[in-house]
Every structure is written in C-alpha cells, then in structure tokens.
Amino acid sequence: MAENSWSLGRALRGLFVKPTIDETTWDDLETALLTADFGPDVTERLIDELREKVERYRTTDPRDLQRMLRETLEEHFAKFDTTLRLTERPAVVLVVGVNGVGKTTTIGKFAKFLQRYGRTVVVGAADTFRAAAVDQLATWAERGGATIVRPQHEGQDPASVAFQTVAHAKETATEIVLIDTAGRLHTKGGLMDELGKIKRVVEKQAPISEVLLVLDATTGQNGLLQAQAFLDSAGVTGLVLTKLDGSAKGGFVLAVQERTGIPVKLLGQGEGIGDLTGFTPHVFAASLVD
Numbered sequence: 001m002a003e004n005s006w007s008l009g010r011a012l013r014g015l016f017v018k019p020t021i022d023e024t025t026w027d028d029l030e031t032a033l034l035t036a037d038f039g040p041d042v043t044e045r046l047i048d049e050l051r052e053k054v055e056r057y058r059t060t061d062p063r064d065l066q067r068m069l070r071e072t073l074e075e076h077f078a079k080f081d082t083t084l085r086l087t088e089r090p091a092v093v094l095v096v097g098v099n100g101v102g103k104t105t106t107i108g109k110f111a112k113f114l115q116r117y118g119r120t121v122v123v124g125a126a127d128t129f130r131a132a133a134v135d136q137l138a139t140w141a142e143r144g145g146a147t148i149v150r151p152q153h154e155g156q157d158p159a160s161v162a163f164q165t166v167a168h169a170k171e172t173a174t175e176i177v178l179i180d181t182a183g184r185l186h187t188k189g190g191l192m193d194e195l196g197k198i199k200r201v202v203e204k205q206a207p208i209s210e211v212l213l214v215l216d217a218t219t220g221q222n223g224l225l226q227a228q229a230f231l232d233s234a235g236v237t238g239l240v241l242t243k244l245d246g247s248a249k250g251g252f253v254l255a256v257q258e259r260t261g262i263p264v265k266l267l268g269q270g271e272g273i274g275d276l277t278g279f280t281p282h283v284f285a286a287s288l289v290d
C-alpha cells in the first residue's frame, strides 16, 4: 500500500523494529500519536489501553504492539457507524460548512463517487449570494456528471432553490440530491435560520437523508471551533474531512469523531475529481499503522 502523508508508518518504524518494548517505546508512541493530532485525551486513552493489552498478553515484542495498535484504532473507528444513508428516493443530502474548507470541490467529487455506483445526481446551488461561487459549483457538478439547479437571480432565497432542486429530482427521477449551502452570513443566527428554512421547505417534498459537515483536516481543533454553530444546530449526521493529502494529521479523524460523537463518512484526499473515498475503519487503521 502506498504510504500516505498522514500515515504513522514513518514515525513508528524505528519503534517496531526494536528488539523489545521498553519505556522509550511508550514515549515514542505517545509523541507519534500527538504529532498526528490524535489530541491529548485520545492519545492517553490509547496508550493506557495498549499498556493494558501488552501486560495482559505478557508480550515484549514490538510487532505485537504494532498489531495491537492497529486493532485498537480499528475498534475505536468502528464505534461509529460510518455508512452513508442514501436509501430514500430521492435521497437529499445537505452539504454544510464554513467557506474555504472544500465544500464546492467535495460536492463535485461526491457526485462522481455516486455516479461510479450508478446513481444519478442533481446539485442545488443554494449558496446564492455569489454568482462566481455558483459558476464554480456548476463546473464541479459537470465534472462529477451531475446536473445543476441554479438560482434564477443572484440572492434568490436559498430555500426556494433547494425546493426547486428536489422538485427537479422528483420530476426527472434523479436518485440523489446534493444541496450546497452558504458557509458564512453576517450573523451565525442568520445562517442557522437559513438552514432551518431550507430543511423545512425540502421536507415538504422529501426527507433529508444526510446533513454532511465538511471540515478541513489541516485546521484541526481550530476548524472544529469555526464549525461549532453547525455542530450545535444543523443536525449534522456525518463528517467529511478534506485535504487529508499532504496533511500529517491522520489522528484528527479519530479525535473529531470522539469530540463530536458524529461519524466520519467521507475523506477528501486531493484536488482531482476522483479524490474522495468512503471511510472504512479497517482500511484506515491499516493505512495509519502499516
């Protein structure tokens, strides 16, 4: 498997080839986990669990520790149900998040991802205040093989664009609706009111299957603070982490799940249309450790 920037592999290599587990092993492991942005709480818990397992199995072999680390991480990742719920027809997905985190790009990549599974997709441009943003979304929707419903004029009520997008999906039997929403308004209250209105209007026609919050993995804890209003009141059902490529913060994936209690459902790992994958605990844990 090709080594990812966020893999712990390099940081841990020296540790697992040593003849025996000793105190420096634990120090080095702690440093590697903290560096990878697991955060102090999760790091401490992981180290405690691993020390306990090493003791229970009476091993001093670092290769056992490597296997236990992989298994422990997988157990932690798998505590959350990372499956996308897209069984309704149409399945409506609201995509939320602050500006600049990669929302537009993610929508294009997600459309492509769904298309690869044979799904038809329409994108609704309900972030209606910047014409340039709508054009950019249109470009990404096209790359992703989706149609787009645009506002009829700049600043059109976002909820009415969302309504028209779901109506279009029903008329054309399009299976999945991805709705782009605004990342910033003058007040946070205004933004949440707008999202609430979009939801109410959409739900007159179809249930909302997922509310996906897009987070930039390179911003770590700070990005979570910026997204707090969404976490508090947008009814987020899943997280999308973007910009994991080039980031050394593989641990953020676990830290963010534990801190929010919300599963990571998609990972963005590049600027290309194909650079979005689902999140599979087993695969991710193996890529982190091996």
Ligand SMILES: Nc1nc2c(ncn2[C@@H]2O[C@H](COP(=O)(O)OP(=O)(O)OP(=O)(O)O)[C@@H](O)[C@H]2O)c(=O)[nH]1
Residues within 6 Å of the ligand: 098, 099, 100, 101, 102, 103, 104, 105, 106, 133, 183, 242, 243, 244, 245, 246, 268, 269, 270, 271, 275
């Ligand atoms: N390396 C990398 N870059 C990404 C990824 N996702 C998005 N980007 C880049 O991040 C920048 C912002 O992405 P956008 O999709 O425009 O972000 P946005 O949240 O829609 O931003 P606004 O349009 O300002 O609201 C662009 O330069 C993207 O190419 C990713 O997974 N990896």
